[in-house]
Structures are given as C-alpha cells and as structure tokens.
Amino acid sequence: MTWTKKDVLDMESLSAEEINIILDTADSLKEISKRPIKKVPTLRGKTVILFFQEASTRTRVSFDIAAKRLSADSISISASNSSMVKGETLIDTAKNLEAMSPDIIVMRHSSSGAPHLLAQRISASIINAGDGTHAHPTQALLDMMTVRERKGSLKNLRVSIIGDISRSRVARSNILGFTKMGAHVKVAAPPTMMPKGIESLGASVTGDMKSAIEGADVIMMLRIQKERQQSFLFPSEREYSKRFGLNISRLQHAKPDVLIMHPGPLNRGVEIAPEVADAPYSVILDQVTSGVAVRMAILYLLAGGMRDADDH
C-alpha cells in the first residue's frame, strides 16, 4: 500500500490502511524531534502555507514546527493579516495563494466544508486543520497515535468522549477514526450538547457520566466554551462541572490504567479538575508531542515522500 491521496480533509475519507500509514510514519519521524539538531532535509524546497482563518495557537505552531523540522518553507497567514478582511472571497484568496505555487496548504476555517471547497479547486494539497464543527483529522490522528503508543493497539479499546459533542469537530473525527481502527467509542453529554444522529458515526450515546467512565480505557474531555451558556446549552459552569466535570472522585470508577486526554485549551476546574489534568494518567502533553510527529508524517506523505519514491 502506498500513499495516493492529494488531501487530508477528514477521517471519513481515510481508510484504516491510510490511518496506519500515517501513524507508522509518525512513529518513525518522532525521533527527529529528540535530536540535538532537530531538522532533516526531506522537504527542502517545498512550500507550506499555513492558512488560518480561525484563531489557533497550538495547531498552527505544531504545523509550523513540523514543516520546519522537515526543512519545508512555511508561511503563516491568519484572517486578520490576510486580504479576506478586505472582502476577498475564500476561493479568490486561495487561487492567489495557488498562483505562488505552494505544495501544501494547511487550512483552518470556521465554516464546515471550506477545505473541501478548496480541495476541488486548486492543485496544491489541502490539509484540514479544523473546519467549523465538521472535522479535525490531525487532532484525531495525534490522539490515536498517543493512545496507540500507550496501549499497543486501538482494537477493542473503549474510548469515552465527554463534553459538547454537538459543536466538536474533535469528537466527530475521533469517533470516526477510533471506530475505523476497531475501538468502541461512547459519547457523553447533556442532551443539549448531543447532536441528532451521532450514532450514525458509530458512537454509542449516554447521558450518564458514570457509565462513560466505568470500564473506559481512554477518557477524552472536551472544552466547554463559556459563551455557549447564551444558547441555553447549560445553566452554569458550576452545574456543568458538577454533572459532567472529571474529578478525582469520579475517576474512582475508572480502570486503573485509564488514559485521560484533552485536545486543549483546558478550562481547569470546569470540565477537568486541575489534579486530574496533571495526574500521571493524563497524557494531555503527550498529545501535543504526538501532534508534531503526526503533522510531519502528513506533510511528508502529501509532499511526495511515498509518491515520489514510487515514481522513480
């Protein structure tokens, strides 16, 4: 099996085989970040544009570092310093970027499907770094890499995702990704944050924290956004924390080797208690480390790593 995809847009369009290729490649590239000189010449002469219409620190920096460690030239554009604030359409902005011959455009956008729109129009590879509430494939892949490192395999693991599932692209991508690799995913949230038909992605649904925690190999907490209170999703952070926050006493019901994950940024004391976030079973910072490796792997694969190797 070789890599043939032009874009990485979502977990739905990646096969289990392709997921394995990415994770295996990431495993092999991870070591580069531990060297004294953290740079290889693999993508020398390749241009990567980081096109972030929506705010991001962690993901943008992670992609930037990944590109630089592979010696690609990376250029960062955000909404506030792009001509999109001057009323240029997304397609025009992208066509202009394309005219400068980038090899890869890493894109984050507040509208679901925006990367798909561009992928149809331009020849550069598109990596979706988060689109609306749709997908965040590199987050799911780095989560899967982190779990695979600890547990050896994803098969038959029980993964619980807890929080605002409705508005979470991380939840959607992780449900699809983990399920494809043979894990069982359960989602937990108050009914106001549970989207209709989420079962069709392969998850089982519960409104009960205890059932989400018991027997889980992995517990993934999602960030609660304070502004959501205005859409009547929950009465208060205090009540949310009491009913759906992860704290030490709740963790009594968990398996002793449970992994605690969070895509960040954390709301300490709301969805996750500080002592849980900092506990030994928390792999929140390992997720960030995996992020660089997974993004290096995807850049490498899309920039022709395997495609070129095959051609010649």
Add this chain to the structure above:
Amino acid sequence: MQMIIKNGHVIDPGNINAIADIHVDNGKIVSVKILKKASGVRKGGADGKGLSPEQNVSPGEPEAGRVIDASGCIVVPGLIDMHVHLREPGEEYKETIESGIRAAAAGGFTSICCMPNTRPVNDNGQVTEFIIQTARQCRSVNVYPVAAISRGLAGKEMCEYGELKEAGAVAISDDGRPVVDSLLMRRALEYSQSVGLKVISHCEDPSLSGGVMNEGSVATRAGLAGIPNAAESIMVMRDIALSELTGVPVHIAHVSARESIFAIRDAKARGVNVTAETAPHYFTLTDNDVKNYDTYAKMNPPLRSVDDRSAVREALSDGTIDVIATDHAPHSILEKDVEFDMAANGIIGLETAVGLSLILVSKGVMSMETLVEKLANNPAKILGLESGIADGKTANFTIIDPKRSHVYHAKEGYSKSKNTPFDGWEFPGKVVTTIVGGVVVFSS
C-alpha cells in the same frame, strides 16, 4: 387575431377532460369543441369527471389565424407560479423582470407572483407599479406583485395595504422572513382582508432556525448547524390559530416539514380557511442531497428527511397541499460559490417545475388532473385570478408534450442565474407552447 389549438387533450379539472379543439379570438376563448372523450390517457390520468358535452359547442372553423396542432399533447389552463423572486429592482445581476418572465414562459407559466424582498422592498405603491409597468413592456407572462406585510420586511409596522392594492398587488407576504410578532400578523390578516389582499406566510421561528440545513444525522456528520422541523411547524400552527381567531384565510408558503402538514390537515378538517403550497425540491430531494457541501442544495426551509418528503407527496395527493409553487430564487455564483455557511438560500425553479411534477405523475403520486390543479386552478382560486378553459375566458394555455423526454441543462435556460441542483436531470415531458391572452410567448 384568431387561433385554433387543434386536437389536444384538454384538461381543466372539474370542467373538461377530452380531446378538443379550442378556438380563440381576440385573446379570449370563443369555443371548446370536444372531439372525443379522453380515454387511455397517461398513467394516473384524468377520468373525464366534470365533462359536460352540452356546452363547448363549436361555431365552426375560423376563416384565418394561427393553427397549433396539439395532437399527442396536453392542453391545460395557463400555469400560475404564486411564489417567484424576480430580484428587480435592486439585484438585476441575478435576475431581471424580463429574464424572469422569459424563464417563466419557457417553464409553462402564464402568470407569476413576485415576492417583495427586492431592493428597495416592495412595500409601497411605487415599487408595485414599477414592477407591473416593467412586466407589461415585455408583453408576455402576467406578473402579479406580492407586496410586503411590514415596512422594509422589518416586522415592525404595517405597510399601506390600500395603496398597494390600488397599485396592483394581489397579496402580501414578508417572504424570506417570518412575521415574528403575532399581534402584527393578526392585524395584517384583519386589515388586509378589508382591502382584498391575500396573506401568504413564510413560517419560521427564527430563534429555532439558526442553522443552514435540516437537523439530523446528515447535518451532524457534515458538522453543519441544523434547523429542526419545529422551526417551521410552530409558526404554521400559530398562523392557523390566527386564521381561526380572525376568520381570515391564510396561505402557508413552501411547506417542507411533516408536522406542518399534520397541522394543516387537521385545520382543514375542522374548517379553517388555510391553504398551502410546496416547492418541487421538497417533493423531489432530501437532506441526503446536501452532498459534499453542495450549495445548490441549500435553501430555506431546508431540504428535509425522507419521511418529510413522503409526507409532502402524500399531502399533494390528498389535497392537504393545494399548490405547487417554485420559490424560484435566482442567485449568482457570488452567493453560491462560497462556503456552505455563507451561501445564500434558494434555487431557480421556473424551468424545472413542470418536469419535476411530471416525474411525480409518472410515479403515480398524483394524476395529471391533480398536477393541473396544483399548478393552475388552485393558485388562481387562492389569489382570485382567472383560470380555466371555457368560453369567454382569457386564452391562457400551457401545452405540454407528456412524452417528450429530455435532459435539462441549466446553462441553456432563460433565467439569468443557474443555481439549480437539477442540472442534467432527465424529465419525462416538456412544455412545448405557452400562450398568454391568445399570444404564443414560448414555443419549443
């Protein structure tokens, strides 16, 4: 100027269903001469009910004039589309009154009603007059303006309905936006009736409708915000209640949700004077057609579930839904070639309505007679417009060849805009001639 439409299968539900010659003189029907009772007509075809041979006696062939051979075709009263957006004044790059009229003629419509959400809004007599004058200069399809319920469609105060009626408006609607204020809706119903304007309601509760497609698993998968059926049905129920309270008829625009249909069916059963329309896309497509963020599948109300589509079809067949109207909503690529969230709602529909309705007939969902009722007789009845094929009536006809299957190509259409999900669809039959006041305004 005389005209004979020869040998067509004339269908005017409740009046005639027979092979007949129609004689026209000076824009009026002078006689309908029955040649033979229709038999063995198309699947689901009419049963000849209402045929009254004692009338329709021909005075003989005219000496001169145009002869249209309608053999093998169906001749029906001119179709009326009571829900069209013409975009002029203000957004002429999407559609003009003239281009919209040409699209209507090609689609078989002899009359269309245009919604008031132009720029400026049609909320005063001058805009109404401008639309009527511009349309008249085209000497083609009749255009009946629908004026606004509230000034600027802002939902705050009533327009001057008396003036709008005098200027030529036939109905009022804030289409595109709901009238959220129930008191304003009540007063609009009460007051407009006194000047003879029909109220058409765009039913939507905006606090529930903050999404971009139908709420459900397709939206969840795509990460798109959903609009539940209740965003529509709540307002349908309110308007039924207001119609009951005031005794004034109300017409519900573009019904998409099954709960709306249940409410309308119940209301009709207890005698409330409510009528309803749906659009071809609601009986044809579902939210599954929002594939790969196709903005041509984005409309408001949104394409619903398979169950809703079934309910819409059933409601067409049992009479709960009275009218098929297109909600023809032209948009350029500026509004459609963008992120799904940002794309404008709506699709063009004038040139595909008959084709899509014929598909329903071929599927046995409704008869040809029912199709004619939904597209001609019922909208006329609701709006108080003339319709029908009988001596003395205005010579408005649509001639359809039910066997002329063809592929529709949007770029060959007459509308200025091409925003349709039906590009490349095959339709079983085709509008071949459109006649307004005895004048052929389209033939193919």
